[in-house]
Amino acid sequence: MDAVRPRPLDAVAVLVAGGLTLATGYPVPVLAMLLAAAVSLLWMRRAPLTVAWISAGAAIAPLVLHVLAPGAAPLSTEALVWPPTCAFAVYCAMAFATGRHRGAPQWLPVVTLALAGLSLADWPPLVLRTEAAIALAALYGMYMAARQRLRGELAERADRVERERLAGELHDVVTHRVSRMVLQAGVLALTSADERARAAAEELRATGCEALEELRHMVVLLRRGTGEGFGLGLPLPDLRPLVTESACAGVPVELVVDGLPEQVSGLVGRTAYLVVQEALANVRKHAPGADVxxxxxxxxxxxxxxVRNGPGLPEAWVTVTDPGMDLLDLRQRVEVAGGTLASGTEPDGGFHVEATFPTG
Known part of the structure; x- marks a missing residue:
């Protein structure tokens, strides 16, 4: 509601319009009508089209009265513009009209004011000043409306980006912790000699997997329609479903993104996703229980x-995975995308797969 309340600038507009009206020397009936139109400017933010139509009526009524009874309402050429409120009325119609009031409804009072000014053909200087004021006020009003819409869109975008960031942090932190719980529960279910302990561990593992899946759905809902962030707006495809899938399979994964994102081609994005997918599948196959x-x-x-993993745990629980691609096939796919693939063992007994792609 604060956006539509009168502001000090609105009071200044009333005073300026009222001063211009008093300086014209119109007779009392016409003067009272024009002053009423000036006072209505206090509501130009709350009811911009109503204010514009009041100003249009104040422009037409004296003209009609002058035609019907020339002596009752003599027109004065002392006015700076006709009517004195026209520029303010046009500005508020173009700047503050919203929703269904935009478009033709906001232009109708503006056109009416312009035609009322053209009817003063006997006073070319007054017509010229009036039409110039209307044109400038309309242009400035459209500029301010566009500026306000842009500020609103930027604020909304910032909110979406923050929501995406929070969703990402929620996913990364909780998934990593819960996946380790699932892993330990799977190990206990395989190694415990107590049947009841194995059943409880298996139930705990299944519940953890359900929690990871629900978390994934929650993150998708938070990111839905945002158009921003790692999931939807950054160059590479979303890797978090692979993290969740791997965690549910018994291999906890930590995801880290560094640097300022740059645009990549669709082929590079799909190939990078494939590299991560196949590397995680190989970890599940050859190094179950490893930190990744x-x-x-x-x-x-x-x-x-x-993708880097530590040494696996021989007794770790892990689900059966598809054979996947070997490193030779994966290297060929990377080279087709214009990248390079490197792989090898780590000093601690782990393994790493690293692909580098061009951007742009």
Whole structure:
């Protein structure tokens, strides 16, 4: 409601319009009508089209009265513009009209005021000043309306980006913790000698997987329609479903994104997603129970995607995975996308897969 309340500038507009009206020397009946139109400017934010039509009526009524009874309402050429409120009325119609009042409804009072000014053909200087004031007020009003819409869109976008960031942090932190719980429950279900303990561990594992899936759905809802953030707006596809899938399969994954994102082609995006997908599948197959870090790093002109895992745990629980692609096939796919693939063992017994792609 604060946006439609009268402001000090509105009171200034009333005083200026009232001063211009008093300076014209119109007779009392016409003067009272024009002053009433000036006072209505206090409501130009709350009811812009009503104020514009009041000003249009104040422009037409004296003209009609002058035609019907020339002596009753003599027109004065002392006015700066006709009527004195026309510029303010046109501005408020163009700047403050919203929703269904935009378009033709906001232009009708403006056109009416312009035609009323043209009817004063016997006083060319007054007509010229009036039409120039109407045109300038309309242009400035449209500029202010566009500026206000842009500010609103930027504020909304900032809100969407913040919501996306919070959703991402929620996913990264909670998924990593819960996935480790699922992993430990799976190990307990396989190694415990107590039947009741195995059943409880399996139930805990299943509940953890359900929690991870519900978390994924929650994050999708938070990001839905945002158009921003890692899931929808950044160059690479969303890698978080792969993180959730891997966690549910018994391999906790940490996702890290570094650098300022740059645009990549669709082929690069799909290939980078495939690299992460196949690398995580190989971890589940060859190093169950290992800690895994997926890192996306943007540097000027390129994006680097790496998957590093520690040594696996022989007794770790993990679901059966598809065979997936071997490194040779994966390297060929990366090269087709214009990138390079490197892989090898880590000093601690782990393994790494790193693909580098061009951006732009």
């Amino acid at each position: 870090r997926v890192r996306v790093r943007y540097v000027h002109g390129s994006v680097r995607v790496s």
